[in-house]
């Protein structure tokens with residue numbers, strides 16, 4: 001990865017920001033921090049994950065050699081690799097697919113199912129993402145599935161809901177140069193439901209608005225009425 005800087009002195013993104021730039025002395029590749037994004041590793045270390053899960057089961061007092069648990073470390077490692085698969089892709093790259101449709105009105109996908117992992121407790125938070133944008137002057141739109149793919153790429157990481165919401169909005173701004181972006185996420189956090197404060201059913205709503213959705217209350221209200229169905 002290059003360490004170039006922009007004219008204003010801020011760090012330049014490398015062309016392929018998910019490329020790692022070296023290894024630590026212990027042979028573990030070093031994470032790369034990208035503008036506040038979580039550390040990005042080039043590959044999931046299955047061997048290490050399996051060993052760690054085995055240790056965790058021993059720590060809780062389980063017999064890791066009993067029938068039901070023998071395959072569990074490998075299974076959980078595979079499950080974690082899937083849960084955190086967004087660390088190994090660049091969600092922005094899917095937004096390279098654009099069409100010149102000369103469409104200048106709002107495009108909004110409501111109720112995109114979303115599953116992520118709370119980075120504080122490593123348990124799921126899940127719900128729905130609503131993602132909308134107003135094409136920029138060029139009138140370019142992206143593929144509808146690509147909006148859901150961006151949600152997928154950023155949610156399959158250790159996350160907090162606020163950062164997830166912001167990252168999706170900022171990716172759309174970066175790649176589509178739209179006139180406006182709105183992202184709303186509604187989610188239930190299992191760390192608040194199954195443990196701790198134990199409030200199942202409590203829904204957290206976060207939003208990130210950019211451009212016209214930020215500057216025009218009527219545009220934001222129109223999007224919100226489409227999102228809430230009211």
Ligand SMILES: Nc1nc2c(ncn2[C@@H]2O[C@H](COP(=O)(O)OP(=O)(O)OP(=O)(O)O)[C@@H](O)[C@H]2O)c(=O)[nH]1
Nearest residue numbers: 118119120121159160161162189191192195196197
């Ligand atoms: N802002 C924000 N907080 C989150 C999110 N997910 C989990 N949390 C909170 O992170 C906090 C971590 O608090 P700590 O006091 O460090 O951890 P804890 O002792 O396990 O806290 P409790 O959950 O209150 O038992 C908790 O208040 C969680 O509810 C998120 O997406 N956004």
Ligand SMILES: [Zn+2]
Nearest residue numbers: 118120121191
């Ligand atoms: Zn949590």
